Amino acid sequence: MEFIIETSGLTKKFGKDTAVSGLNMKVPKGEVYGFLGPNGAGKTTTIRMLLGLMKPTSGTIHIFQKDLQKERISILKRVGSLVEQPSYYPHLTGYENLEAIRKILGVPEKRIAAVLELVGLSDAAHKKVKGYSLGMKQRLGIAASLLHDPELLILDEPTNGLDPSGMKEVRNLLKRLAEEEGKTIVISSHLLSEIDQVATTVGVLLKGKLIFQDSIAAMRKQAQQKIKLRVSDGEEAWRTLLSRGMKVDFKEGAVFLENASDEKAAEAVAVLVENGFAVYRVEEQKSSLEEIFLQMTKGERDK
Amino acid sequence: MMGPLLRTEFLKIKRKGFWLLTFLGPFGVVALQMVNYGVRKDYLFQQSDDRWAYYLHNVHDFTPLALVLGIVILTSLMASIENETNAWKQLMSLPVSKYSVYLSKFTVLSFFLLAASFLLMVFTLLYGIFLDLGPDIPYADLARYSFYPFFASLPVLALQLWAAVIFRNQGIPVALGVFGVILTYSSYSLPDWLIWKWPTLMNGWNEPVLNVLWGLLAGCALYVFGMIDFARRDVK
Incomplete structure (x- = not known):
């Protein structure tokens, strides 16, 4: 099996606290990997390390079979991400926010309209993000992560702040991206119910340790x-x-x-x-x- | 890499008042002389035979203060754009090196400060001509008094940028900045090695160009230190 993300012994300590300990995460190609765990389990820390935002205390990360430490930039060109609360520039419009990212990614300008359409924000494109609802900001974040049509999507709590219909839309969008475009997706959540309809593989993180990692079918088997x-x-x-x-x-x-x-x-x-x-x-x-x-x-x- | 990053930075500072501040700084410095010469022009004209030199000197009395204050405000404003919604994490998840992000911020700030220096030169010249200070306009000194302070203040810029991006609480860089403004204000009685004195172009040798050299050297050193420290840290 080809693994898109493979970590070995990934550990992160903050002072004396161990946030993530000895993680051996394996995300197979083309799967939707549900990264589960209660709040404070270390999901966000792990995701930050996967994106090179934080340096691991020990352990290695390989994405697309490349060492993240050495080839961060070439890896990130193929990764779209959304970390925790959406980040945005409130004084700019939705379109300008995407434009700021697009310039760095160097993709054609028409991608902006395409991703705005995809997340259903076309109508609000030229309004300042200041006035967006939390759900709209979240969608803008998802749109930003899709700008360069990445092979791997890493989304931290992407359905946070969305209403039920919004959640369903995002789920359907992710399903489509995985099934039709063969993208590999990692979604973290503290609620299994949010991802059990899209995830094909599940990793459960608890107190910084991966206590379960297998297909969702294997997890279902445990359901007596x-x-x-x-x-x-x-x-x-x-x-x-x-x-x-x-x-x-x-x-x-x-x-x-x-x-x-x-x-x-x-x-x-x-x-x-x-x-x-x-x-x-x-x-x-x-x-x-x-x-x-x-x-x-x-x-x-x-x- | 730098081209797209710089274009992005210029897009992000839209509606943040950068251009307005860049105009207000030098305008304020010259406006103070408008008041000064407006009130007691005849008295000031009697103070020196070289009216242009005396006028440039008067303008320059306030340039370092405005410059240091401007640096504090612009760096903090620059960092607040990313700090506000912690957009650092989004920016750093893009395929860019931390070094180039830091350099792009520094470059944009330098650009605005240079633009302010240029405007200072233009405003100084225009009001000088309006005052009718004489036919021999000292262009070289005019340029020196307008641009030397910028180069001499590069260490302050490097230090403030570092503080503004490292501390999420902007109170810290602003406090440091206010402290710096006070030092600049009272620089007459301070030793030459204090970076906040340099923009005044004063030193024991009476050679303003020394301050420019020190500024470039210490500015580079502090910039490199800030950039390495910025890259070393985890993005929160």
């Missing part, structure tokens, strides 16, 4: 399915099922059947009916990705 049974006299029913050697749980007056295949579910219901219990409800309970994510990050956070 349970069958919830509401029956008359739950406790007695639970004992009956236990005595038949089934993996069951009793919680809040209901019986939970773990790792339930269709056969197991049918068997459990049959046993209950045979033993004279009334079965009111049989429901499938699937823990969402969000719950898995929370579980992953919870243990550590409670300490």
